[in-house]
Amino acid sequence: xxxxxxxxxxxxxxxxxxxxxxxxxxxxxxxxxxxxxxxxxxxxxxxxxxxxxxxxxxxxxxxxxxxxxxxxxxxxxxxxxxxxxxxxxxxxxxxxxxxxxxxxxxxxxxxxxxxxxxxxxxx
Amino acid sequence: xxxxxxxxxxxxxxxxxxxxxxxxxxxxxxxxxxxxxxxxxxxxxxxxxxxxxxxxxxxxxxxxxxxxxxxxxxxxxxxxxxxxxxxxxxxxxxxxxxxxxxxxxxxxxxxxxxxxxxxxxxxxxxxxxxxxxxxxxxxxxxxxxxxxxxxxxxxxxxxxxxxxxxxxxxxxxxxxxxxxxxxxxxxxxxxxxxxxxxxxxxxxxxx
Numbered sequence: 575x576x577x578x579x580x581x582x583x584x585x586x587x588x589x590x591x592x593x594x595x596x597x598x599x600x601x602x603x604x605x606x607x608x609x610x611x612x613x614x615x616x617x618x619x620x621x622x623x624x625x626x627x628x629x630x631x632x633x634x635x636x637x638x639x640x641x642x643x644x645x646x647x648x649x650x651x652x653x654x655x656x657x658x659x660x661x662x663x664x665x666x667x668x669x670x671x672x673x674x675x676x677x678x679x680x681x682x683x684x685x686x687x688x689x690x691x692x693x694x695x696x697x
Numbered sequence: 698x699x700x701x702x703x704x705x706x707x708x709x710x711x712x713x714x715x716x717x718x719x720x721x722x723x724x725x726x727x728x729x730x731x732x733x734x735x736x737x738x739x740x741x742x743x744x745x746x747x748x749x750x751x752x753x754x755x756x757x758x759x760x761x762x763x764x765x766x767x768x769x770x771x772x773x774x775x776x777x778x779x780x781x782x783x784x785x786x787x788x789x790x791x792x793x794x795x796x797x798x799x800x801x802x803x804x805x806x807x808x809x810x811x812x813x814x815x816x817x818x819x820x821x822x823x824x825x826x827x828x829x830x831x832x833x834x835x836x837x838x839x840x841x842x843x844x845x846x847x848x849x850x851x852x853x854x855x856x857x858x859x860x861x862x863x864x865x866x867x868x869x870x871x872x873x874x875x876x877x878x879x880x881x882x883x884x885x886x887x888x889x890x891x892x893x894x895x896x897x898x899x900x901x902x903x904x
Contacts, residue, residue: 611811612750613722613791615715629706636708640715642722642791644779648748650706654807655752673720682723682813684901687894690723690813693784694887697742697879 598659610658615640615673622669630660634669713745716786724791725886726808728834729818730826734846734876735794736778738818742882743780743792751776752804775801777808792886797830805837814889815841818876821851824862831863842892844874844885 618637626634632650641649647657664670727735740747752775779793795804797817809815815834819827827843834841843865845856854862856871865871872888875881 612807613724615719615722632706636706639717640719641709644750644791645748647750649708653752654750682893682897684894684897686723687890687897689788690784690790691887691890691894693788694883694890697782697883
């Protein structure tokens with residue numbers, strides 16, 4: 575599949591799906607993946623000196639300040655689903671903290687919407 | 698398989714870093730057909746250069762093609778552009794552009810879950826492209842507004858005609874938009890948030 579695509583598709587897909595499989599030890603759905611949204615904010619707590627996968631070290635390096643899961647995915651050139659698996663390990667080990675987005679409700683609350691409106695009006 | 702050394706990961710530029718005080722992130726989805734201006738809208742209002750994230754999916758999960766009995770799955774790669782707006786020291790808004798065609802609906806699950814709402818961006822020359830999207834959003838019960846991207850060479854139609862052509866309920870707001878203009882894109886987002894606010898306050902009053 576990747577062979578048929580021109581250059582725009584892209585770095586992480588170069589090694590083919592096998593590389594992604596190895597990165598995640600074959601896991602596709604970590605236990606906490608469903609708690610990680612694309613806009614869950616991730617912040618590094620501490621960087622261990624011990625061995626981590628290079629991709630996990632890279633995540634810790636760029637998350638000194640809050641970054642969403644989607645931004646991490648863009649910067650490390652890995653699909654969201656793979657980043658989610660890598661992050662689940664980092665969360666379990668306490669290397670990062672997650673600031674969860676507003677839980678999915680039928681409708682967001684008025685106070686939050688007021689804050690969003692206010693912010694947009696001030697742009 | 699080739700073993701290629703990944704290029705070094707470069708994080709956000711220093712001016713793109715969020716303050717540590719940010720505690721809440723919300724998202725809005727911009728949905729529309731190819732070439733309708735989703736990325737333009739995201740780019741015009743985003744404080745960072747739009748980023749791209751990708752997702753792979755085996756075709757069997759897409760649910761459009763009947764692959765019964767077909768053992769070999771093919772992989773689909775879809776790119777999504779997104780941007781970001783800091784709304785306060787604590788609150789940040791993410792904007793995701795996603796294609797509206799049915800074959801990309803598999804993306805919607807992770808994307809629309811927890812989203813405040815959606816802006817459906819339409820091109821009056823290709824209204825047909827938006828029918829599927831509108832129906833699908835109504836099914837999902839996700840609040841949305843329709844933004845009519847004003848292409849210079851597109852014919853002008855009154856909103857009422859467009860509404861009728863799309864069979865859009867009266868309570869769904871429509872707004873003119875020039876996705877290239879930051880203020881215009883901002884206003885489209887404001888239209889959505891005001892709509893959400895009205896829905897929320899009406900719902901709590903009727904409780």
